[in-house]
Amino acid sequence: MHRPGAPCLISAALLIGCSLCFGADATPLVAHHLMGLDTIKRNAKGDLKIEKGSLQFTAGKTVATVPASSVTDIFSGEEVSQSGGTVGTLTKLAIPYGGGRALSLVLRNKLDVITVTYLDKDKGFHGAIFSLPKGQGEQLRTQLIAEGAHAHTPEIAPKPEAK
Amino acid sequence: MTLKKILMLAFTATLAFGQGTPAKLSASAIQIEQVDVGDVAIPMEFRVAIYESLLERVRGTGKFQQVFRSGDQRAADVKDLVVLRTKVEKFQEGSRTKREVTTVTGATKVDVSATLTGPDSHVLLDQKLTGKVRFFGDNLGATNDLAKRIAKVLEQRF
Numbered sequence: 376m377h378r379p380g381a382p383c384l385i386s387a388a389l390l391i392g393c394s395l396c397f398g399a400d401a402t403p404l405v406a407h408h409l410m411g412l413d414t415i416k417r418n419a420k421g422d423l424k425i426e427k428g429s430l431q432f433t434a435g436k437t438v439a440t441v442p443a444s445s446v447t448d449i450f451s452g453e454e455v456s457q458s459g460g461t462v463g464t465l466t467k468l469a470i471p472y473g474g475g476r477a478l479s480l481v482l483r484n485k486l487d488v489i490t491v492t493y494l495d496k497d498k499g500f501h502g503a504i505f506s507l508p509k510g511q512g513e514q515l516r517t518q519l520i521a522e523g524a525h526a527h528t529p530e531i532a533p534k535p536e537a538k
Numbered sequence: 539m540t541l542k543k544i545l546m547l548a549f550t551a552t553l554a555f556g557q558g559t560p561a562k563l564s565a566s567a568i569q570i571e572q573v574d575v576g577d578v579a580i581p582m583e584f585r586v587a588i589y590e591s592l593l594e595r596v597r598g599t600g601k602f603q604q605v606f607r608s609g610d611q612r613a614a615d616v617k618d619l620v621v622l623r624t625k626v627e628k629f630q631e632g633s634r635t636k637r638e639v640t641t642v643t644g645a646t647k648v649d650v651s652a653t654l655t656g657p658d659s660h661v662l663l664d665q666k667l668t669g670k671v672r673f674f675g676d677n678l679g680a681t682n683d684l685a686k687r688i689a690k691v692l693e694q695r696f
Contacts, residue, residue: 409587409678410591410678411586450582454583454676454677455633456634456676488583490582490583492582495610497612498609498610499606499608499610500607500609501607502585502589503586504586504590
């Protein structure tokens with residue numbers, strides 16, 4: 376059955392969706408700070424968002440801010456990691472007869488790794504690395520570029536073949 | 539003094555003066571340059587991770603009053619500044635899952651040459667080092683291992 380209003384509704388929904396995705400103050404993404412931000416510990420879990428023209432990472436009470444205008448490049452890649460944390464690692468060690476190895480196959484998960492390079496007020500070069508759930512790296516990259524960040528490289532950095 | 543003691547002293551003196559350990563270097567500040575990858579295909583996160591790990595590890599040695607980042611304009615005012623450059627020679631990205639399942643394959647390895655130059659640009663130190671992760675841990679762990687080794691060399695020479 377033909378519904379004349381349906382295309383309009385779909386278009387409106389898409390427009391609202393786009394404005395939510397690329398708006399100035401996007402909803403925070405849950406990310407891990409792998410390294411690079413001076414005030415945040417390595418492997419800290421926190422909220423990553425773009426607010427008021429800056430990339431903000433909040434871990435507990437500590438907030439690190441990188442102005443989008445100081446960003447010199449953004450690289451997006453992929454990584455296969457092991458979920459389960461310390462408990463997972465200990466469990467793998469504890470399972471007898473090589474069962475832990477099988478668990479390694481089950482507990483692997485794909486992540487997006489985003490690397491942001493930027494300059495401080497003294498022109499010192501910095502690089503911050505974050506891991507995000509799969510598929511969110513590109514979204515963050517697009518948002519950062521929209522806020523004035525520079526990005527020269529191709530969207531997906533080519534990975535060398537693992538031997 | 540017994541003959542044994544005399545021999546021991548003579549042996550120690552030979553070690554200290556004969557072969558000679560390299561003279562200790564001194565500098566109040568160090569600047570760490572960005573990692574040069576040349577033609578080696580290495581993901582950007584590894585390149586940045588080597589650089590950031592180096593900064594952290596070199597600061598941790600406590601041998602330098604100031605550790606400057608690449609491009610930091612304040613470094614130009616320091617007279618006895620030494621500059622650390624790293625060039626990637628070889629990179630092999632492994633797989634954490636492979637490492638944990640097989641224990642013999644999937645290692646991640648990064649070979650670099652680290653060069654330290656003095657204020658007059660003469661080379662103070664030039665050494666080839668390898669960072670690797672063989673068993674547990676993420677691939678980026680190889681960069682931390684490498685930075686630890688470079689920092690150790692600096693600690694011994696300063």
